[in-house]
Amino acid sequence: MNRSFENIETAVKGKIGLIELNRPKVLNALNRQMVTEILEAMEQYDRDPDIKIIVLAGKGRAFAAGADIDEMMDADAISLETLNQFTDWDRLAWIKKPIIGAVHGFALGGAFELALCCDMLFASEKAEFGFPEVNLGIMPGAGGTQRLTKLVGKTKAMEWVLSGKRISATEALHFGIINSTFAEEVLMEETMKFAGNIANQPPLAVRMIKESIHKAVDYSLYEGMQYERKNFYLLFASEDQKEGMRAFKEKRKPDFKGK
Amino acid sequence: MFETVLYEVRNRVAYITLNRPDKLNAFTKELNKEVQSAIKAASRDKSVGALVITGAGRAFCSGEDLSGVSEEMDHGEVLRKRYNPMLIELDRCEKPVIAAVNGVAAGAGMSLALACDFRLASDKASFIEAFIHVGLVPDAGNLYHLPRIIGHAKALELAVFGEKLPAEKAKELGLVTEMIPADTWEEGIAAFAERLANMPTVAIGLIKRNLKASWHSNLEDFLERDAQAQRIAGMTVDHREGVSAFLEKRNAVFKGE
Numbered sequence: 101m102n103r104s105f106e107n108i109e110t111a112v113k114g115k116i117g118l119i120e121l122n123r124p125k126v127l128n129a130l131n132r133q134m135v136t137e138i139l140e141a142m143e144q145y146d147r148d149p150d151i152k153i154i155v156l157a158g159k160g161r162a163f164a165a166g167a168d169i170d171e172m173m174d175a176d177a178i179s180l181e182t183l184n185q186f187t188d189w190d191r192l193a194w195i196k197k198p199i200i201g202a203v204h205g206f207a208l209g210g211a212f213e214l215a216l217c218c219d220m221l222f223a224s225e226k227a228e229f230g231f232p233e234v235n236l237g238i239m240p241g242a243g244g245t246q247r248l249t250k251l252v253g254k255t256k257a258m259e260w261v262l263s264g265k266r267i268s269a270t271e272a273l274h275f276g277i278i279n280s281t282f283a284e285e286v287l288m289e290e291t292m293k294f295a296g297n298i299a300n301q302p303p304l305a306v307r308m309i310k311e312s313i314h315k316a317v318d319y320s321l322y323e324g325m326q327y328e329r330k331n332f333y334l335l336f337a338s339e340d341q342k343e344g345m346r347a348f349k350e351k352r353k354p355d356f357k358g359k
Numbered sequence: 360m361f362e363t364v365l366y367e368v369r370n371r372v373a374y375i376t377l378n379r380p381d382k383l384n385a386f387t388k389e390l391n392k393e394v395q396s397a398i399k400a401a402s403r404d405k406s407v408g409a410l411v412i413t414g415a416g417r418a419f420c421s422g423e424d425l426s427g428v429s430e431e432m433d434h435g436e437v438l439r440k441r442y443n444p445m446l447i448e449l450d451r452c453e454k455p456v457i458a459a460v461n462g463v464a465a466g467a468g469m470s471l472a473l474a475c476d477f478r479l480a481s482d483k484a485s486f487i488e489a490f491i492h493v494g495l496v497p498d499a500g501n502l503y504h505l506p507r508i509i510g511h512a513k514a515l516e517l518a519v520f521g522e523k524l525p526a527e528k529a530k531e532l533g534l535v536t537e538m539i540p541a542d543t544w545e546e547g548i549a550a551f552a553e554r555l556a557n558m559p560t561v562a563i564g565l566i567k568r569n570l571k572a573s574w575h576s577n578l579e580d581f582l583e584r585d586a587q588a589q590r591i592a593g594m595t596v597d598h599r600e601g602v603s604a605f606l607e608k609r610n611a612v613f614k615g616e
Binding site (some may be wrong): 282283285286289290 | 568584587588590591
């Protein structure tokens with residue numbers, strides 16, 4: 101990292117770029133600067149050819165308890181419009197490398213929205229998710245009503261966002277919000293193991309797969325199919341495709357170069 | 360610290376004593392809340408390796424204080440607001456919890472004893488599923504824990520007839536872990552609790568965690584739990600100590616870490 105951060109900690113572990121929210125005293129409450137730092141770190145990892153995957157986690161007792169209320173207390177509509185803080189969130193969606201989130205403790209409000217920006221989520225068995233915004237007279241503003249609804253459908257999204265009630269890890273797993281649960285003590289270790297496995301997959305294929313799956317969420321099936329097809333063709337321009345198929349025929353392990 | 364509970368930590372054991380002896384330690388809003396807080400305090404206290412829940416005076420706990428029951432009362436809300444949070448706190452505790460049943464454990468008092476990991480009983484102790492006598496259903500996790508301890512048929516029998524179950528009979532059913540004679544009651548409880556408090560606490564917590572999960576897991580998921588639990592236990596100081604002690608042919612000294 102060519103910049104030091106105040107609200108997050110970054111570390112490179114092999115081919116994994118790790119980002120940890122680091123305001124444990126306030127349960128990693130998200131402020132604007134923290135979001136900007138997360139985005140900057142992710143964009144740097146995205147440009148770094150040695151990094152193949154990004155892991156996002158929280159230091160201390162929780163992933164993050166929510167957004168920093170102090171920062172929003174005296175905000176008015178016009179200042180929020182001019183500030184346009186949510187563009188940072190839009191850019192998080194443009195990260196090309198897979199992002200895996202590891203959630204322990206809580207991911208509430210803005211932190212739940214941040215978790216929903218990840219491509220895959222692992223959580224501790226005791227983790228809890230939720231959108232408590234309604235209790236403060238507001239609503240999610242960084243994609244909560246949109247991403248959660250696309251993920252679980254209208255029925256449960258409506259219930260959870262209107263009531264503000266907590267979603268247990270078991271429930272989150274049941275509704276496909278998270279991929280797996282682990283004992284909290286081994287959550288990071290298992291997440292890093294999984295990330296390490298994906299990091300060894302052919303990088304170009306990983307990139308095209310992530311992009312295509314994301315398009316499936318927004319595009320009509322027809323457009324999505326066309327998009328997928330182009331990406332499929334594109335991979336045949338790569339050396340990794342030649343290597344992958346040759347190795348399969350020769351019954352040996354492929355050596356992918358990301359080219 | 361508390362009004363209706365005595366809380367004391369001695370030799371790595373946290374003693375939580377329900378302290379409304381003139382009311383046979385019947386539950387009130389305060390007592391529910393304070394038992395919950397005391398369990399939480401003991402769970403967090405690193406110097407505690409085991410918990411004992413017991414009653415002051417001649418009863419363990421006689422259940423809900425019926426003098427507080429009125430016609431307008433919403434029994435469901437009483438459970439949701441008062442009892443369920445207490446039971447959930449107890450369920451979250453990964454340290455061994457002993458119910459030292461000194462006298463009658465009736466109604467929700469019996470439920471509390473059932474939710475503990477071990478039940479030690481004096482010969483004056485008894486268990487009563489009192490609910491049926493006032494036209495109610497055993498609550499506070501009672502019907503969840505009881506069949507897991509003594510089996511479905513016996514649980515049904517006790518819950519439906521609500522007959523007083525003396526400690527000796529409870530011991531035969533496997534409901535009571537050990538009988539402790541009244542004249543050596545305190546020493547007996549302390550010895551049992553201190554033994555547990557000086558065992559590998561993390562491993563005990565994982566045993567509790569996985570035994571509970573075994574009731575709602577398939578084998579494949581459960582085997583994965585085994586792997587995670589053993590990985591966690593394998594990283595503890597107590598595991599290293601246990602192995603060294605074995606190799607050096609001496610008794611292990613566990614720290615609960």
